[in-house]
Amino acid sequence: MPKNQFINPDEVRKSKQLEFNPIPVNQYNKTIEQEKENFTKEDFLRIFNDMVVIREFETMLNLIKTRGEYNEVPYNHPGPAHLSIGQEAAAVGMAYTLDVEDFIFGSHRSHGEILAKGLSAIAKLDDETLEKIMETHFDGVTLAPVKAGHTGTTKELAVKFLLYGTLAEVFARETGFNKGLGGSMHAFFTPFGVYPNNAIVGGSGDISVGAALFKKVNRKKGIVVANIGDASMGCGPVWEGLTFATMDQFRTLWDDDMKGGLPLIINIVNNQYGMGGQTCGETMGYEVAARIGAGLNKDQMHAERVDGYNPLAVIDAYRRKKKIIDEKRGPVLLDVLTYRYSGHSPSDASSYRSKEEVEAWESQDSIVWFGNELVNAGIATKEELEQIKSETESLITSTLKLAIDDDVSPRMDMKKYPNLIGEMMFSDQSVDRMEDREPEVNHPMEENPRVQQLTKKERFMFDANGKPHSKIKTYALRDGIFEAIVDRFYKDPTLIAYGEENRDWGGAFAVYRGLTEALPYHRLFNSPISEGAIVGTAIGYAMCGGRVIPEIMYCDFLGRAGDEVFNQLPKWQAMSGNVLKMPVVIRVSVGSKYGAQHSQDWTALAAHIPGLKVVFPASPYDAKGLMNAALQGTDPVVFFESQRIYDIGEMFHEEGVPEGYYEIPIGEPDVKKAGSDVTILTIGATLYRAMDAAKILEEKYNLSAEVIDARSLVPFNYDTVIESIKKTGRIVISGDASARGSFMRDLASNITELAFDYLDAPPVVVGSRNWITPAHELEDYFFPQPEWIVDAIHERILPLAGYSPENDFTEEEQLDRNAKGI
């Protein structure tokens, strides 16, 4: 919503019609004779060789899966192998022109792309760099098996390394490219520009956009190619990624040299089937996938369909499209038509297609056809081609033997090191800045209007007489978050932040007010209303080495980013064998007052997923310290904030919120008020209701309550809570989430197990009701109130003399509610 772009009613209301440019379909028509001027014999043979290598690699996997042996080498591989036999020309054509620093992202069917891009990179890298890459990857662990006894050139060794690293990964060996933690559907090797392949259809559709964003924002060489299938065009996150990638602002609003489109090619590997569904004629309506480009921007994403059965046609398209990207006119959409003979997976009986169809495509097989072309054009002899094939076969055979040898290629020793995977879930590093250069800002921090305003605020809520300062003068929770973030923007040049209404507006809850003035467009911008892409692009951005703060305006919208938050963000550090870091801090604002779809605390969803750190500060001091810690780390953090307390002042830390930098370690709950008779442990804004409950208990019932703020959910140090229970013997756990399946229940169950002998009553959970959140006027019947906590203590823990509870916390009521599911 930039003010400088005037929406003129006279203009936009005018009558006119949109014109579309024709979308080219299979326009390439050069003969191999004509291409002789563009390719040497060596080039032609390299293309042929790379296709043969992919074909043989996958044929081997197919035989292992279906017959349990290849070239008389028996092996049982129970894991997945989604093969792309038939698609080799598309993969090699895509990778051929790409430079080492060009990144590809892929799908569950990407062995061909890994090998094609790897072979392309090997051809382009000098020996010294290759050696360094191979020797430094896991300190040479992946290299060692192929290096032993190798006699040929460095490039030949690198090819063995590529095949071995990939296959060992497919077979879950510790010597694989990702220690066997990625496997067939996820394998990748970043030094060759091969970025994560993704087992979720369309998973790369937004992650790759984030990678292109990283290249652009940080002025990195190279382009990003998203290899996604034709059927993934039916996935929401892919559309969100496309929408994000084609935002006008790149060309209209971003400053100076940042102006221009993303360096991105959406490469639809169109094998015409989504598992068994026919995308043209059955499950989609685009007929030709390239048509999609026309719906996305004025350039129609320069979309065209290319014949993916002719490697030269694909190479030709890439040469032309790379030029468009160099001119900052990206992104580009390519529809590379191809076909797989192999089934979706070895269990596929091909019941959805006819034998005639498969045979018709096989009769036009790209490797056979291309070989014949080379022979007919006098470029190579049949013998030369046969030699390539037989050399490849022995290469694949020896790679297989190495990769299945348990001594050479062991799996991770989980018996000896039972926590090996656990130790990989988080990288737990402390890093000031992800790159060492001057951050781009608009003015020195002290000149920022918000920063100046904050110097005048009261950093502790009460004055010397214990009276609260006026709201307008009080340094609030939103200020704490702001201070941590602005500080990091001036420290880490890679840090960017985006989400809905982040620029100009300053975020829906004014946390970012002042940031617009401080930062150029490319560091703070408004995204489309695409939560999936907001998080997905952040993942791609972080994978490439940047730090990023995506924002989800309401916690209720987290579901819109489900795959990204639950499947992608938490998993890539471990799935990469700790090659990747994931410094992403998702800010998630938990609402109230706005009813059923704007008021939910979904902390439990985030806490359930292994690989995410989860925090929920409730005071300005904690908010700033925890945000500092989150931004200093290298792990994904879901940072929950409550809209109910954005303007609350600091009432616990008596020195007030420090002006300087400090961190509060993630995972440490904090005693906000000491007490001796009962402990109240809270998550989020409920802290203040617990404080009120403590007051009632103290004043009316002479019961001293200790109030602990969980602050973090994952990780969580129980020592503080157990120590408290040793003192009090009683505990209530409260928070704004609906009680069923909440993190409060998790706390209660762990506390019961860990502090059983000290408990005078079972831990009692006082959460929100298992209903829809009603209107603001009825919220007190939904969210835990101070009286609820007292009621629960009276009815379940310690009957209070002369007390009559307002709410029913009896066992009967609990049974009944559970029986009814409410």
Add this chain to the structure above:
Amino acid sequence: MAIPVLMPRQGQSVESCIMGQWYKSVGEEVSEGDLLFSYETDKASFEEEAKADGILLAAFFEEGDEVPVLTNVAVIGKEGESTDEFAPGNEGASVVKEDEPEQEKKDEESSKVIEFDVEETDEERRIRISPLAKNMAEKMGVNVQSLKGSGPRGRIIARDVEVAAQKAGEVVATPKAATPEPVQPAVKPAAPKVLQTGADFEVKSIPNIRKLIASAMHQSLQNSAQLTHHLSADARQILKLRKKYKKEYADGNVSQNVTINDLVCFAVIRALEKFPQVNTHYLGDKMKWFKKVHLGLAVDTERGLMVPALQNADDLSITGLSYQLQQLATQARNGNVNPDLLSPEAATFTVSNLGNYGVEIFTPVINLPQTAILGVCTIIPRPKQIEDGVYAFVPMIGLSLTYDHQALDGGEATRFLAEIKDQIENLSV
């Protein structure tokens, strides 16, 4: 004021004791230090002394009753003082007392004594009590059977125990301040009662310890897959060492008369250090591996078999080991061994020596959850080839290793047994 006499708690694991003989009868005068009654724990018998002067006003249990520890068993006080409030199940019930007619109360009381039959209490009297309150009650010596809970649904909670403790005049400063009670000397178990006499038989009761041994042995055979390997070791080296120690002891050079059994135990400990998988407890779905060797020693006593554990036996020299084993065996025979050391969990491995009785081969029964036990048999001269074609009689000591096949395989067990043999044959101390 009258004071109650509690059933003492002997060791952390003891939950109840069997009442033995009363040495004083109700109405008799007692002085501090007088023996009041005897009682049996799982593995030993003890006597309780009076801790105050006065008249024995009441005795709540009879011989053979199972009494939870820290329960009131008697009251000592001045003549005429009421004892009702101390009766088990009636502590702190003075409020109720006033409302009820005297006669009714008495009836109830007498029936309550009968209710205290061992079998029924566990099943029928389920007490709702918080874990904290339960722990506090144990440490403060409050009998929870009689407490009325003030928590939700009548749950006994911490404050109820505090109030009860105050009433009983036994406030303990903090619940954590419990100190281990001194171990008291035991007495011989009472002679078995004749339950039935027939023409050619008598049915006799069996002492508690017999029941416990019976149950442990039966459980062991039911709940494990045990089998025994036998082999024998050349005993010349240990006989040599034994001779040496015997002489040195006689000459007064060493303080300890090291026996064959000590030497075998010493060899076993060395072997266990090399085979940590045998120095374990088998726990069904997991194994507990010990870093130290706690050696169980089967001791035949008048009360029955006892297996006290020698903690950290691997830290000891041969004379240290010999001394400690001797001490332990003596304590077991005298019945004043710390009951905690008698628990099968206290030892990591057990040695049972029947060599003195001339036993040539036997199949010892494992003390679960331990994974193995070594039976040591007598020394027999056996023909052995000492050089090519030359045979001689060599003293051989028999070794019978019973192991739980659930935890160990035959190969491992055999290698371990061979290691013991090796240690015995090449023992240096």
